[in-house]
Amino acid sequence: MSKFVGYRCSLCKKEYLPGQVTYTCSCGGNLDIVLDYEAIKKKYQPDDLLCRDEAALWRYLPLIPVSFPKSGERTPLGLAGGTPIISLARLAKKFGLEQLWLKDESRNPTASFKDRASAVVVARAIEINAEVVVTASTGNAGAALAGMAAAVGQKAVIFAPKTAPPAKVAQLLVFGAKVLLVDGSYDDAFDLTVKAAEEFGWYCRNTGYNPFTLEGKKTAAFEIWQWLSLAKLGTKASSPLTVFVSVGDGNIISGIHKGFKDLLALGWLERMPRIIGVQAEGSAAIANAFKAGNETIIPVSATTLADSISVDLPRDGVRAVRAARETGGTYLTVSDAEILSAIAELGSAGVFAEPAGATAYAGLAAAQAQGLLDPGAPVLVVNTGSGLKDVRAAMQAVQAAPIIQPDLESVKKHL
Amino acid sequence: MSKFVGYRCSLCKKEYLPGQVTYTCSCGGNLDIVLDYEAIKKKYQPDDLLCRDEAALWRYLPLIPVSFPKSGERTPLGLAGGTPIISLARLAKKFGLEQLWLKDESRNPTASFKDRASAVVVARAIEINAEVVVTASTGNAGAALAGMAAAVGQKAVIFAPKTAPPAKVAQLLVFGAKVLLVDGSYDDAFDLTVKAAEEFGWYCRNTGYNPFTLEGKKTAAFEIWQWLSLAKLGTKASSPLTVFVSVGDGNIISGIHKGFKDLLALGWLERMPRIIGVQAEGSAAIANAFKAGNETIIPVSATTLADSISVDLPRDGVRAVRAARETGGTYLTVSDAEILSAIAELGSAGVFAEPAGATAYAGLAAAQAQGLLDPGAPVLVVNTGSGLKDVRAAMQAVQAAPIIQPDLESVKKHL
Numbered sequence: 099m100s101k102f103v104g105y106r107c108s109l110c111k112k113e114y115l116p117g118q119v120t121y122t123c124s125c126g127g128n129l130d131i132v133l134d135y136e137a138i139k140k141k142y143q144p145d146d147l148l149c150r151d152e153a154a155l156w157r158y159l160p161l162i163p164v165s166f167p168k169s170g171e172r173t174p175l176g177l178a179g180g181t182p183i184i185s186l187a188r189l190a191k192k193f194g195l196e197q198l199w200l201k202d203e204s205r206n207p208t209a210s211f212k213d214r215a216s217a218v219v220v221a222r223a224i225e226i227n228a229e230v231v232v233t234a235s236t237g238n239a240g241a242a243l244a245g246m247a248a249a250v251g252q253k254a255v256i257f258a259p260k261t262a263p264p265a266k267v268a269q270l271l272v273f274g275a276k277v278l279l280v281d282g283s284y285d286d287a288f289d290l291t292v293k294a295a296e297e298f299g300w301y302c303r304n305t306g307y308n309p310f311t312l313e314g315k316k317t318a319a320f321e322i323w324q325w326l327s328l329a330k331l332g333t334k335a336s337s338p339l340t341v342f343v344s345v346g347d348g349n350i351i352s353g354i355h356k357g358f359k360d361l362l363a364l365g366w367l368e369r370m371p372r373i374i375g376v377q378a379e380g381s382a383a384i385a386n387a388f389k390a391g392n393e394t395i396i397p398v399s400a401t402t403l404a405d406s407i408s409v410d411l412p413r414d415g416v417r418a419v420r421a422a423r424e425t426g427g428t429y430l431t432v433s434d435a436e437i438l439s440a441i442a443e444l445g446s447a448g449v450f451a452e453p454a455g456a457t458a459y460a461g462l463a464a465a466q467a468q469g470l471l472d473p474g475a476p477v478l479v480v481n482t483g484s485g486l487k488d489v490r491a492a493m494q495a496v497q498a499a500p501i502i503q504p505d506l507e508s509v510k511k512h513l
Numbered sequence: 514m515s516k517f518v519g520y521r522c523s524l525c526k527k528e529y530l531p532g533q534v535t536y537t538c539s540c541g542g543n544l545d546i547v548l549d550y551e552a553i554k555k556k557y558q559p560d561d562l563l564c565r566d567e568a569a570l571w572r573y574l575p576l577i578p579v580s581f582p583k584s585g586e587r588t589p590l591g592l593a594g595g596t597p598i599i600s601l602a603r604l605a606k607k608f609g610l611e612q613l614w615l616k617d618e619s620r621n622p623t624a625s626f627k628d629r630a631s632a633v634v635v636a637r638a639i640e641i642n643a644e645v646v647v648t649a650s651t652g653n654a655g656a657a658l659a660g661m662a663a664a665v666g667q668k669a670v671i672f673a674p675k676t677a678p679p680a681k682v683a684q685l686l687v688f689g690a691k692v693l694l695v696d697g698s699y700d701d702a703f704d705l706t707v708k709a710a711e712e713f714g715w716y717c718r719n720t721g722y723n724p725f726t727l728e729g730k731k732t733a734a735f736e737i738w739q740w741l742s743l744a745k746l747g748t749k750a751s752s753p754l755t756v757f758v759s760v761g762d763g764n765i766i767s768g769i770h771k772g773f774k775d776l777l778a779l780g781w782l783e784r785m786p787r788i789i790g791v792q793a794e795g796s797a798a799i800a801n802a803f804k805a806g807n808e809t810i811i812p813v814s815a816t817t818l819a820d821s822i823s824v825d826l827p828r829d830g831v832r833a834v835r836a837a838r839e840t841g842g843t844y845l846t847v848s849d850a851e852i853l854s855a856i857a858e859l860g861s862a863g864v865f866a867e868p869a870g871a872t873a874y875a876g877l878a879a880a881q882a883q884g885l886l887d888p889g890a891p892v893l894v895v896n897t898g899s900g901l902k903d904v905r906a907a908m909q910a911v912q913a914a915p916i917i918q919p920d921l922e923s924v925k926k927h928l
Contacts, residue, residue, distance in 0.1 A: 249863030272860035445687035448664030
């Protein structure tokens, strides 16, 4: 475990040893986990990771600051991550792109990106002998925590806003978590979780607040790096890979940035991909800060059908702004109507994304309108979750099917 | 393509050359595809397949009677199958089993087992230059066909009974398929599809009726074989592996049987696993025939909440009876209440199954009650689909979550 040497505050730069702190800095800032890159470099070459015979995110264990729990072997915890990258060849033409790819996080064990963070947080909980894990969630993070906890027989408590989609709540309950639906927003649920964790001694997974969430999410960047290495895409193109990612709390984009930063620090990544954050117009606190040219996150009153990225006060806003700024990226906003169109377009390529998942793809049209797309550069969009998580939204993206009588005449009428 | 030498009727044994027939035998029987085992054996060793660097079912292309379509590379079509096998160690204890495993087919691209059949049928459609693929489906097979067709830019038409769960219909529509909801049963939709395919020259994927569905589904058996080979489970135990699989139309269990038969014929499988079919009490036409000791499938008026296996007239009943009979297996039936309990139990291990998927696991208790479980023999249950496909059913398996005020007092009241 020598690779994990401490924490550094993302705001005031104060440093802590591994045992000195659990969640955030005394200044309130989110903590970055500090790895001993020199020690890692001495022990491993990139090929050691590229050739490890594991499909899941645990392939990258040498770069993750936890031990793999023995109880997690051959369970959904052991199978988080390792999601495929799909070619969207026909859709690429629409944008005049030579190459358009999609990393499909809906193929995670509980069908969202959040499994990465939850798998690593549960591994950490086991290390520190936490009996109960808890989180606030609009659904995906909770389902991921409940699923990963169930996989290893750990207790989970989930606070969700009572407006969370029924499919997501059902998933929490089926995984055997104690679920409390909060009569309030995600932000109310978040604050209540922090208080409850203090009061009852639970280990809190809350996004951004818990430094290990970022360390789980960064593994998506490792997988993109591996794919780049094998496909040799990065070296052929004149521009670096551009990654489009939807942004709510800001933790996924920050995690992807952290992963690439780890690889750059190790000297294993040739050049930093450009990271473009895409927010829903009605939940754009981070995009607002980016456009204002500062790191001051001003809460909004969020309204978007993309529930997973509907956030009044993003909990990882500062690092999320930097993910775009430090990589030559930017922030874009898209309307709910554009998100619904994106669901249907991705569907036409065989990918069923939830609204938040389709938001990254919706950003492509906005990027094209602003002249941000380089036709020769490879583009990758991240689909963060499965459309099966929010069927109500999907139904808005398509026309309802007609009901017909079981005879050929009725069929002919509807063709 | 020399491996695919023709068809043999499962009922009258009449043989056909590859170009002589498209769907069923002149006697009405479903056709088995005949492979040239000698040619395959000459060209391949088991290790050639075990070591191929592909996660999806296409790893087994030398045993599948189609060519891999170039347009399917790095799309959901190219990513069908390759699902994980999970250890249910805690649940094993409940049944006094040393080893209990689950093959999680919910991790397929469209979240069900049916992707295997649809991927292979779409590959076949491309080979024979079919412009439109069509199927009748309660949801999963249709979603799979729509998704696989979308992946390669092919047109799909789906007939579903109007009672199909909304999540499944939404998925069909998002994939851009033409969906017609039939005011009738699955069987009405099935018959209408056959007529429409004839009338309009479409290629019909209907389960069992199209011989290539079985050839897709058999790949699950190949993956189980590979896992057995690597884990060396088969050689340690005194009894062979027992596979529990839910049964509706009978095509999945027949497909798994066909896969094991292929391997046995090639001399690559040490001993045939025992295959146990599990049906819902309210949709037990195949179990009835098995118990009557014959192959006469008498239609029932199906009523079960497990919509994917709710079938009046199973379309692959005869081969399904044989899958159990020829492997020393049996048929079991379970109630809807037992299926709901199974959903919650699998959830407690981190697996969210749809009712039809949980039915196989529900059969374990029935098997134990009848003394059919050998504690030392490894048992594998197949989860055929994701619980996100039918959230209404999942909600019946769990208690609804309470709504609380956002304060600690409210939390304490509900712990």
